[in-house]
Amino acid sequence: MLALVLFLAISFAVAALGSTATAGNVEGWYADAEKAPWNPPSWVFGPAWTLLYTLMSVAAWLVWRQRDRVSVRPALTLYIVQLVLNALWTPVFFGLYPSLGAPALWIALVIILALDVAVLLTMLSFWRVSRVAAWLLVPYWAWVLFATTLNWALAALNS
Template structure:
């Protein structure tokens, strides 16, 4: 049992849970197919691998920060990743399950702020861990612009 790396197991569980729940909350329904979307939207197949890479990097960042941190900093890591997980999981049900891209757009700044907080909060603990979050921050910014354009092209 001494060989178990609990921080690594927890980080992988966080990543898998976000990917799995996010995927389950993203049905490919007729409603979504009928939405007008911008020409620069990535193909649907790219989202799963993209999120897996982004959240894999975030899990790696969590493990690095946990291992480098003091007990107080480890508590901060848990809070940062917990808050982010909550905001991460809110977007898909708003957009896809409730079919409200406008409500999802209102939620995006909270998600983006939670990712930015991860970068800022991890920086003093482990700078590489903070840098590993940057693709997540960039993707959420891109996804926000995509969400905005979907709202713009599909007024209620």
Template sequence: MKFRPLAFIINIAITLSIGALGGWATATSVETWYKTINKPSFNPPDWLFGPVWTSLYILIGIAAYLVWTKRDTITHFPRTVAIYLIQLILNLAWSFIFFYLHEIGFALAEIILLLIIIVINALMFYKIHKWAGLLFIPYILWVSFASVLNYNIFILN
């Protein structure tokens, strides 16, 4: 596999762009509404979310690049891309639903769907390129934790 720097950068830029849009939605409420709602004792400090998500978006972009390098050998490449884009859209949507719209219950339902699609995406990526699938493990773990956090915030509010 020959390294393609432009494709590598584009794949990471796509995920970081999604993260930036989600960050904007989050920023609309993190210092106002989010500070006023009840949160569980295990809620991480606000400063932790940015570095974690940035790291995850980079890993997701690398995974996408690894799959992209095998695109000519994948008979179901359009379906793979569709699942990948759906999980990115759901990822972005959660930030808007939770932080911008303040719909905690709807965000909970949406994050469960997101987690299911992430696992499907990871399995599809794994079948294409082992490391692409494995790079999704931190993402799955973090969104699982975020789901538990979302659930507890829903219960507390």
């Protein structure tokens, strides 16, 4: 159970990093930016990410629990890679935009495209260890794919 708490702590540390990057900008440039018609209201993102980080943590914990039965190192390495990309995206998207302008949105798009691939590879790797863990990542992957469309739209509409 301690491992689950650790996975949750790591995920929510990434979330905290993301929230510090967004705090001043959601009501700043982001509020004024032209957005896609399918862009949800800002209040949706907090609850969505809270659920997704929780599901991600439980998935990683389920994989970790299988460490005596199978090698989980490749799966958990991919999990860490996608978590790092996740952590990088938010400050680039929200934090660099005012100083770099629209090019930061395009840089963020490259990062989130890499994240799309990393989450898919993580899901496939989790599948080999725990199918439940892989399924728990499906909502996260769907949300990241959706966020990719939002990032692309913001970059295209505000360049």
